[in-house]
Amino acid sequence: MEKFKVVHYINQFFGQIGGEEMATHPPEKRSGPVGPGLGLTAQFKGEAEIVATIICGDGYYNENMDSAAAAIVEMVREEQPDVFVAGPAFNAGRYGVACGAICKAVKDALQIPVLTGMYEENPGVDMYGKEIYIVSTRDSAAGMRSALPVIGKLLLKLARGERIGASVEEGYFSQGIRVNFFEEKRGSTRAVEMLVKKLADEPFVTEYPMPSFDRVDPMPAIKDLSTANIAIVTSGGIVPHGNPDRIESSSASKYGEYSIEGVADLVVGEWETAHGGYDPTAANHDADCVVPVDVLRDMEQEGIIGKLNPYFYSTVGNGTAVASSKQFAAEMAQKLIEQNVSAVILTST
């Protein structure tokens, strides 16, 4: 029997082209499997093969979403594959967005099954999880070994055109699709069983999870800029030279509060970024390109804004848990209240 043909998408890191300094690498195609494609091939047990691997820098994809997708779709089309797979991206945000976006683009253009894998907090899950199969993985590449069998199994099912089971059975994120089936126990029995477990503090699984709409109402605009105190907050990891608080380059456990009183410009050698996961060359050379102290100081002098808050707040957004980010920001907000701040400019890398 002929093997199913698979095209695999990976980033510059897994493609062994390089780290962040190569994140601008444009899409290229190589024949056969590369990097994680070798481990994935082992899962196919001869039933499928990776005929080509497309490698693209995460920065390149995210900054050129439309043109990158168009170019990659053509590379995939040339191979006429049965299935397209991307990643897995774990908790790498830009890689996850790229994997989700390219899967959707390939599915729409070529009408073939697609799948990828990532960690539940990866923004790619919220953005694409309803439209494509995204296998749930751990938050780092240490989870490669446990992710590949799940991806491989689902990929073969998709290639064979088999019926795909429920998300909890197959290991992908729920797409919000309901399928009719006959339960053995009737609804009232199941509801009472759940209630009894709940009363006994035992774990139970709801049959109807409530959607979570975590939205915050927009605050009113500031009325008079010329008297406003504007504060800067960043997830781009800008810190004084030497990173005195030792903020981690990924999965940050803390944030820093830094005085910019009397500082007109964040100059090279005095400020730098602690952030991993993006090329730090520009930020280390001129941190104003992440924390725009120079122009806000000018605007303060010109009377356009009342003042630039004497402190800014900084953490590293690379793989940092949502729960940590919430906690950091809630603490920052208390300090901003004490400092009579009017509005916040938040910058992200």
Add this chain to the structure above:
Amino acid sequence: MAKEIERAGFPVAHICTVTPISKTVGANRIIPAIAIPHPLGDPSLDPANDKKLRREIVENALHALTTDVTEQTIFEE
């Protein structure tokens, strides 16, 4: 972070390059930036034009902060 700070009572202008992420996560005033490693600048420009570009983005952010919005809004230049 944008949501937690706004929840505490501050209007927040979120300057970022990948605006779809900001929208998915729930920022209310979103300002498109230049590139992931240098959101408010372009190292290929000379220092004067680099700073001019940065000023334009900050002006757009301040415009957003002085504009009332009722829903998530991306402030294109």
